[in-house]
Amino acid sequence: MYRFDVKPLLLWGLFGFGVEHASAQPAPAAAPPPTPPAEPSPAEPAADREDAPPHEVDANPELSRRIDDLEAKLKQAEASRRMRSPIKLSGYGDLGLFATQGDGSGFRRDAGHMLFPDRSQYAWVFYGDILAPQVNSRGEVADLGQAPGVRRFDSIHSQGNPTFLVNELNLSVTAGLGDKALFTSSVNFTPRSGADFSLGDSFDVDLAELEWMPTDDGKTSIFIGKVDSVIGLEYKTRKPTQRFGITPTLLARYTTGTAVGVKLRSKLLGDHLIVAAAATNGSFGTEQFFFYQEVDTNRGKTLSGRVALRIPVGSGSFEIGPSGQYGTPDGTPNGTAAAWLVGGDAELDLGRIDLRAQWLKGKSPGDPIALAYALDLKQGGSLEADLLVTPRLGVFGRAEFRDAEVTMTMERLYLTKNWRAVGGVHLTLHPNATVKLEFTHNGEYGGTPQIADDVITTSAVLGF
Secondary structure, three states: OOOOOOHHHHHHHHHHHHHHHHHOOOOOOOOOOOOOOOOOOOOOOHHHOOOOOHHHOOOOHHHHHHHHHHHHHHHHHHHHHHHOOOEEEEEEEEEEEEEEOOOOOOEEEOHHHOOOHHHOOOOEEEEEOOOOOEOOOOOOEOOOOOOOOOOOOOOOOOOOOOEEEEEEEEEEEEEEOOOOEEEEEEEEEEOOOOOOOOOOOEEEEEEEEEEEOOOOOOOEEEEEEEEOOOOOOHHHHOOOOOOOOOOOOOOHHHHOOOEEEEEEEEEEOOOOEEEEEEEEOOOOOOOOOOOOOOOOOOOOOEEEEEEEEEEEEOOEEEEEEEEEEEEOOOOOOOOOOOEEEEEEEEEEEOOOEEEEEEEEEEEEOOEOOOOEOEEEEEEEEEEEEEEEOOOOEEEEEEEEEEEEEEEEOOOEEEEEEEEEEEEEEEEEEEOOEEEEEEEEEEEEOOOOOOOOOOEEEEEEEEEO
16 A cells, blocks of 8 residues: 655745744844844853854754654554554355256256166265256255255255355454564354344354464465465366356365365475465365364374476466365264375466366275265366456356266265366456356266256356
């Protein structure tokens, strides 16, 4: 922020006031020309003589006293400003309208094991992707459908109806704690429909982290609290004010959540090498997915890390690197085998065009006693391009897939072989106001029957 120093103006104003005040006094009677003074003796200082030159006498002591008082007050105000911790409030509102095919859900039940007879050992078999028909940057889906044997919080539950929606209202607070520490918090508010005399409105604490920068160059940070992910690169654009499009990828459920623990991030070798590592209660999965617990259920911590190489390319950059995660799964007791994720990502940012790619695979063993879900993510990936046609108008497109199986003991199997094509328009009306339109086609492959669950959605993001 630009700072204007008012001290010279104050001093000049007071000096002018003193001159005008002095000139307003009645002029003294004319005096006869003074007799030329005798030459002073070398031993007699001029300042000690009664006939000292006028410029060595303080002709306006009141003005000098006021200047000294103002200087003291200015110094006190500057010291007080430095001692205070600057606090910044920010946030956004995300408003939207969406429509879907069918009932808005992204999965179906294999009744009677007719489609997948080789999976008949499971009591319930479902195919498709529960989180495929997403309608906003939160990753919420239009409808969670009717799945027997479970109770789920269906936050939107549109039942296939076109719906206006306040996707999210966010409030963030940032507080500086001296030159080397920063506290950041973020809370999301989501107005939803209530039922059975209860309110549906909810909120979630998105971030609550203390960042300490131990080095003078500020290129190393240590975080503690509820921190951002270190897996992949999509977590950097998980908020609607950061994302060029609207919806997250099919892999975002594994990598874009926030977790409670400690994190280290450092830029080395002239910012060309970026290293990040974290030890947290659980994974960096999103909260609405099966594999997330904010409070740990076991003594083991989950270790995550990413190493990336960043190379300047013209006025932009190219970044590439692997990342991974290893630890006792969320929701399981002590002694459970470890869950793991491994992947790679790359981004080419040329200013007006941004290309991003990611790939991921992993496993989680689950637990039959705690009824924790198991995961076999055979692989998944995405490729996205964002293009600014003009400073205000942009277009984007994304292709992606996910091949995974999620099970809970021998009771439930969710079988997913899903691919998606996403495209849309991004329009900047104001530096703090953006309107987006997005179309998503969800498809199945590998012999899985097709599900009609395409989505068209909009988002108007207003920041402050």
